[in-house]
Amino acid sequence: DADVTQTPRNRITKTGKRIMLECSQTKGHDRMYWYRQDPGLGLRLIYYSFDVKDINKGEISDGYSVSRQAQAKFSLSLESAIPNQTALYFCATSDGPTGQIYGYTFGSGTRLTVV
Amino acid sequence: TQLLEQSPQFLSIQEGENLTVYCNSSSVFSSLQWYRQEPGEGPVLLVTVVTGGEVKKLKRLTFQFGDARKDSSLHITAAQPGDTGLYLCAGSRKGDSGNTPLVFGKGTRLSVIA
Numbered sequence: 001d002a003d004v005t006q007t008p009r010n011r012i013t014k015t016g017k018r019i020m021l022e023c024s025q026t027k028g029h030d031r032m033y034w035y036r037q038d039p040g041l042g043l044r045l046i047y048y049s050f051d052v053k054d055i056n057k058g059e060i061s062d063g064y065s066v067s068r069q070a071q072a073k074f075s076l077s078l079e080s081a082i083p084n085q086t087a088l089y090f091c092a093t094s095d096g097p098t099g100q101i102y103g104y105t106f107g108s109g110t111r112l113t114v115v
Numbered sequence: 116t117q118l119l120e121q122s123p124q125f126l127s128i129q130e131g132e133n134l135t136v137y138c139n140s141s142s143v144f145s146s147l148q149w150y151r152q153e154p155g156e157g158p159v160l161l162v163t164v165v166t167g168g169e170v171k172k173l174k175r176l177t178f179q180f181g182d183a184r185k186d187s188s189l190h191i192t193a194a195q196p197g198d199t200g201l202y203l204c205a206g207s208r209k210g211d212s213g214n215t216p217l218v219f220g221k222g223t224r225l226s227v228i229a
Contacts, residue, residue: 004157033216040124042203042221045159058216090157100146100165100207100214106157 003027006107008089013081013114021076021110023091031095032074033104034058034066037088046089049074050096081114088112118142119204121220129228131193136223138204139186145209147180148186148217153200161189194227201225 004025013019021068023032030051035043047066055066063085065077078085088111092104120139128134138147146165150158162171164187166181171178175198177190191198201224205217 034157035195035219040221042121043205044216045216048216059218096213100148100161103148103150103160103163104158104205104217106159108156 002108003105004093004107006089006092006110008110009108010111011111011113015082015114017081019078019081019112019113021078021089021091023074023076023107025072025091025093025105027093027095027105028071029093029105030071031094032068033092033094034064034074034076035090035092036060037090037109040068043090046076078112078114081112083114084112086112118218119220121202121204121223123223124221125224125226127226127228128194129143130195134191134194134225136189136191136202136225137186138188138220140206141185142206142208143184144206145214146207147182147184148207149178149187149189150203150205152203152222158201158203161202191225194225196227196229199225199227 007022033048034046037043049068067075088109090109091107094104122137146162149161152158162178166185167182169180173193179188201222203222204220207214
């Protein structure tokens with residue numbers, strides 16, 4: 001099994017619908033992140049969580065919300081999807097003290113299309 | 116405003132050529148990381164540099180962290196088709212509660228033609 005699992009891998013949804021992207025990890029890491037990747041824009045941080053009781057907004061949090069259900073689970077919700085939220089979404093984890101050495105572990109991504 | 120500027124954005128070269136990708140910023144970073152991403156997958160860490168002036172080598176890849184810890188470069192010697200992919204630099208800065216989450220450059224898309 002992958003260290004970081006994202007579901008679904010692909011999703012097409014209609015404008016105005018609520019959608020949840022899920023992420024689970026087996027790394028035992030405290031820190032989890034949601035990034036969005038758009039062509040030519042790199043990865044931009046949406047939300048991050050340093051432990052179960054900690055939630056922080058990232059660079060582009062408007063229109064998104066998150067829930068940290070457990071150390072291993074971090075879900076991203078789009079309350080009312082709009083077409084410009086069409087993107088590739090990545091969940092990542094890191095070990096707090098050594099994340100800057102061993103880097104982030106990314107899932108394989110969820111390709112979301114809002115029509 | 117992009118915190119980390121990568122150049123070039125696209126690079127297409129012949130097998131066997133050398134290349135350098137740059138990652139520049141006006142901010143100081145406590146560490147810089149380089150990732151490689153292939154289609155349909157998430158980025159995978161190649162290297163982390165933490166000390167100003169540090170040079171690390173990974174087979175044919177050489178990574179350097181600038182003396183002032185504001186920039187980094189990735190040099191590939193004798194590129195091979197297997198080096199094709201998206202190369203991302205990412206940095207972390209010191210915040211009030213430890214290192215901040217990684218910020219990423221826009222990436223350099225490398226294509227090595229056999």
